[in-house]
Amino acid sequence: MVKKENIEKDNPEKEQSVKEQQEKDAQHAKKHRKTDAKSADSAKKTHDEEIEKLKHEMKEKEEKINELQDKYLRLSAEFDNYRKRTLKEKSELIRTAGEEILKKILPVVDNFERGLKAMEQSQDLASLKEGVMLIYNHFRDFLQQQGIKEISTMNEPLNIDLHEAITTVPAPSEELKGKIVDVIEKGYTLHDKVIRYSKVVIGE
Numbered sequence: 001m002v003k004k005e006n007i008e009k010d011n012p013e014k015e016q017s018v019k020e021q022q023e024k025d026a027q028h029a030k031k032h033r034k035t036d037a038k039s040a041d042s043a044k045k046t047h048d049e050e051i052e053k054l055k056h057e058m059k060e061k062e063e064k065i066n067e068l069q070d071k072y073l074r075l076s077a078e079f080d081n082y083r084k085r086t087l088k089e090k091s092e093l094i095r096t097a098g099e100e101i102l103k104k105i106l107p108v109v110d111n112f113e114r115g116l117k118a119m120e121q122s123q124d125l126a127s128l129k130e131g132v133m134l135i136y137n138h139f140r141d142f143l144q145q146q147g148i149k150e151i152s153t154m155n156e157p158l159n160i161d162l163h164e165a166i167t168t169v170p171a172p173s174e175e176l177k178g179k180i181v182d183v184i185e186k187g188y189t190l191h192d193k194v195i196r197y198s199k200v201v202i203g204e
Contacts, residue, residue: 104142111135143188151187153180153198162187164197171203179203 115131122128151162157179158165166184171177180200187198 101146104145108135108139108142111138147191148195149189151189151194151198153183153187153200156180158200158202162194162198163200165202166199168202168204176203 112135115128115135118131119128153163155176156163163180164187169181171179172181179202180198181203182201183198184201185196185199187194187196189195
């Protein structure tokens with residue numbers, strides 16, 4: 001009977017202990033819920049910050065792309081203008097160069113006209129010949145000023161880079177075998193570039 005009363009007497013203490021433990025557990029759970037909520041808020045904040053950071057980076061990249069595209073369009077337009085200007089200048093240079101050459105030929109034409117007029121009025125063949133030679137020398141000087149040179153031919157060995165053999169004839173001497181003995185048509189170079197090959201006859 002005494003034991004039973006003691007047990008019953010102890011029960012309130014046990015109940016109190018259980019209740020305290022439950023309260024502690026409840027507080028602990030509440031604390032955990034607060035921590036979890038705080039962690040969730042922190043994670044959400046971090047996520048939002050990362051999104052904003054990515055948006056900012058994307059905006060910067062878009063601005064950079066737009067800037068590069070604008071530079072490319074400007075450079076493309078400038079290059080197109082440069083190309084058109086260069087073509088125009090080149091065309092103008094070619095036209096002007098041709099004009100300058102023609103202007104320099106005109107005095108030669110004038111001399112020919114004077115010579116023809118003199119031939120009609122003069123019977124002095126020597127003076128006429130001298131006049132023609134003057135015109136010829138004037139014209140040769142003009143060609144040389146333009147960079148045109150006559151290709152050396154007579155008594156030279158055949159050079160296929162300069163000469164075109166038309167035919168062969170018996171060589172007048174042993175030394176002229178395989179060499180040029182006659183010229184059908186003179187050849188010329190312009191600034192060392194062949195513009196007409198010499199048409200020649202080769203001795204054999």
